Amino acid sequence: MIISVASGKGGTGKTLVTTNLAASVGEVELLDCDVEEPNSYLFFPDRDGETSFDCKVMIPKIDQDKCTRCGRCSEFCAYNALAVFPQDLLLFKELCHGCGGCAMVCPEGAISEGTRPIGKIFRARSGEVALLWGELSVGEPMATPLIRSVKAEARGDLVLIDSPPGTACPVIEAVRGSDFCLLVTEPTPFGLYDLSIAVQVVREMEIPCGVVVNRSGIGDRGVYDYCDREKIPILLEIPMERKIAELYSRGLLFSREMTEWQERFAGLLVRIEEVIG
Numbered sequence: 001m002i003i004s005v006a007s008g009k010g011g012t013g014k015t016l017v018t019t020n021l022a023a024s025v026g027e028v029e030l031l032d033c034d035v036e037e038p039n040s041y042l043f044f045p046d047r048d049g050e051t052s053f054d055c056k057v058m059i060p061k062i063d064q065d066k067c068t069r070c071g072r073c074s075e076f077c078a079y080n081a082l083a084v085f086p087q088d089l090l091l092f093k094e095l096c097h098g099c100g101g102c103a104m105v106c107p108e109g110a111i112s113e114g115t116r117p118i119g120k121i122f123r124a125r126s127g128e129v130a131l132l133w134g135e136l137s138v139g140e141p142m143a144t145p146l147i148r149s150v151k152a153e154a155r156g157d158l159v160l161i162d163s164p165p166g167t168a169c170p171v172i173e174a175v176r177g178s179d180f181c182l183l184v185t186e187p188t189p190f191g192l193y194d195l196s197i198a199v200q201v202v203r204e205m206e207i208p209c210g211v212v213v214n215r216s217g218i219g220d221r222g223v224y225d226y227c228d229r230e231k232i233p234i235l236l237e238i239p240m241e242r243k244i245a246e247l248y249s250r251g252l253l254f255s256r257e258m259t260e261w262q263e264r265f266a267g268l269l270v271r272i273e274e275v276i277g
Helices: 014-025 072-076 101-105 144-152 169-175 189-204 222-230 242-249 260-276
Strands: 002-006 028-032 048-062 082-085 088-091 111-126 129-136 159-162 180-185 209-216 234-239
Touching: 002 014, 002 169, 014 028, 014 159, 014 180, 014 209, 014 234, 014 260, 028 144, 048 088, 048 144, 072 082, 072 101, 101 111, 111 144, 129 144, 144 169, 169 189, 180 189, 180 260, 189 209, 189 222, 209 222, 209 260, 234 260
Parallel strands: 002 159, 002 180, 028 129, 028 159, 180 209, 209 234
Antiparallel strands: 048 111, 082 088, 111 129
């Protein structure tokens, strides 16, 4: 079973929920797909066997001697990654999506497939929790290929995915293929607005969803009324408590310090399984 955790905005508590859920349910694989700023692994300092390897993507490799500057590759590329000049063919590697189409349409066979690294993938283990995360190299504009590669490395029977913030391409790639999407929100007008956008995304992708309300007790009833109208189950509420915030700010899993929450997070998984049916 693959459960992704998303929110529609940053700072609502995706990592808080994902890490504490992973620590409470036992044998699980935790994927941090927020590859631009991964931090889930920081909550598991007792990591063993940490390894890493490069994530590489395909880019065209151009033989300038064979190239006749016909321009077919540039015409084909939907992302303007190739520019043809009378004496040169330029490749803008950051724009390339690695589809390989330019090599297929080149009549002279001047383009072959090469690779380049865009980041690293890390793997470690902390007790019963297997950790897997990606780290995008500085200056790289596209996170989705690395997210796709991180997900391809998943091996567990129960996989939890800590998604990036927002509802753009990285989030869509992170939640794609999930059996369930857990949406974390806060009971404020901002939380409601971003939650409604996230719900539209997962419904378009036909992924069942439920809500965790973080910092409950602040704001208003807008989120609750919205979930009631849209028939979206609220599976857990985490109150606005100073102790939880203090533990989180110190990089500690509050469910390990406030042990009653271990049973509540384990119950969250049971409720997700009931919703999926």
